[in-house]
Amino acid sequence: MKYVFPEDPFNLEPIWTATLDVYQEFVKICDRHGLRYYVTDGNAIGAVRHGGFIPWDDDLDVSMPRPDYDEFLSHLDELPPHLKFVNWENTAEFPMIYGKIQDTRKVLIDDIEKKTGRMLSNGVFIDVFPIDGYSESRYYSMCDCFVTSAVGCLERFKFTKLQCQTMRGRIAWLLGALLSVVLFKLRSHEDIMRFFDWRARRITFGSSMITARASLGKSLTLFYPKSCWGEGVKIDYNGIKVPIPSDYDSYLKVEYPTYMQLPPESKRHPTHEYAVDMPWKYGPTKEYVVPKANER
Numbered sequence: 001m002k003y004v005f006p007e008d009p010f011n012l013e014p015i016w017t018a019t020l021d022v023y024q025e026f027v028k029i030c031d032r033h034g035l036r037y038y039v040t041d042g043n044a045i046g047a048v049r050h051g052g053f054i055p056w057d058d059d060l061d062v063s064m065p066r067p068d069y070d071e072f073l074s075h076l077d078e079l080p081p082h083l084k085f086v087n088w089e090n091t092a093e094f095p096m097i098y099g100k101i102q103d104t105r106k107v108l109i110d111d112i113e114k115k116t117g118r119m120l121s122n123g124v125f126i127d128v129f130p131i132d133g134y135s136e137s138r139y140y141s142m143c144d145c146f147v148t149s150a151v152g153c154l155e156r157f158k159f160t161k162l163q164c165q166t167m168r169g170r171i172a173w174l175l176g177a178l179l180s181v182v183l184f185k186l187r188s189h190e191d192i193m194r195f196f197d198w199r200a201r202r203i204t205f206g207s208s209m210i211t212a213r214a215s216l217g218k219s220l221t222l223f224y225p226k227s228c229w230g231e232g233v234k235i236d237y238n239g240i241k242v243p244i245p246s247d248y249d250s251y252l253k254v255e256y257p258t259y260m261q262l263p264p265e266s267k268r269h270p271t272h273e274y275a276v277d278m279p280w281k282y283g284p285t286k287e288y289v290v291p292k293a294n295e296r
Contacts, residue, residue, distance in 0.1 A: 002239065010270055020238065021103070022101055025101075026101055026126060029078050037063070038229065038245050039061070040063040040129070040251075043057070044244045047235045051237065057270070061126070082103055082104055082105045090286050091286070100280070112124065121281065123283075129213045130213065131212075131229070144199070150183070151192060152172070153172045154179045155192045157176025222255055
């Protein structure tokens with residue numbers, strides 16, 4: 001499919017094209033099975049403000065109510081062979097509780113890196129976030145934030161070397177060292193990620209008027225009224241139509257109160273360049289087995 005990219009100051013068109021190709025395959029499965037999904041985060045801003053990718057943005061995020069997300073996981077075999085779903089359950093090093101759909105073709109990734117002069121540390125991908133319910137209680141929110149932060153410090157202590165930390169990270173690492181005595185049952189990376197996954201699923205999407213997304217860091221502070229999601233509204237995005245939250249103004253103002261204003265020029269640059277390749281750059285490191293509903 002031919003996409004339209006009127007603004008491309010950072011030579012990102014090859015990345016955008018490959019990313020939208022991944023998105024189109026995701027959409028085919030969702031539409032085939034009647035699954036709800038929304039283009040979110042900076043891509044929703046791009047849709048409203050630029051009619052497509054923000055000129056300095058280099059990834060794509062979609063979000064799905066948890067029931068639709070779980071249903072999508074049961075249809076991963078419908079993805080083309082070159083696309084793989086990566087999450088903490090099939091990649092031990094993966095530090096998040098959402099997932100990525102990645103184009104694992106090395107030839108394609110090498111070609112894009114050559115054309116753009118940028119290293120794709122995560123490969124070509126879209127992020128897929130589940131949306132869960134969340135308590136309306138301020139007390140619950142404070143306690144949840146504390147517990148999640150504590151387990152996050154523990155994860156940092158167990159799986160990141162001290163010399164690789166910033167000053168703030170070293171403080172968190174030391175707190176994690178102290179907490180390891182108390183939280184001794186969370187021994188492995190899988191134990192910790194399973195705890196975070198359980199925490200995210202405690203309140204169902206359908207049972208609460210407040211929602212949050214399973215993204216660990218952001219989910220501690222970003223809560224959305226369930227009414228903002230709706231059925232979604234289709235909007236132009238680089239020559240195709242994509243659904244964004246029905247009340248996108250309320251959704252976007254949670255994190256971006258002045259989303260129609262351009263950021264300072266110093267912040268108008270791509271953000272996904274890293275010094276090393278991620279372990280999952282070319283897909284998962286072990287086979288993904290979709291758990292049955294009663295095993296989640």
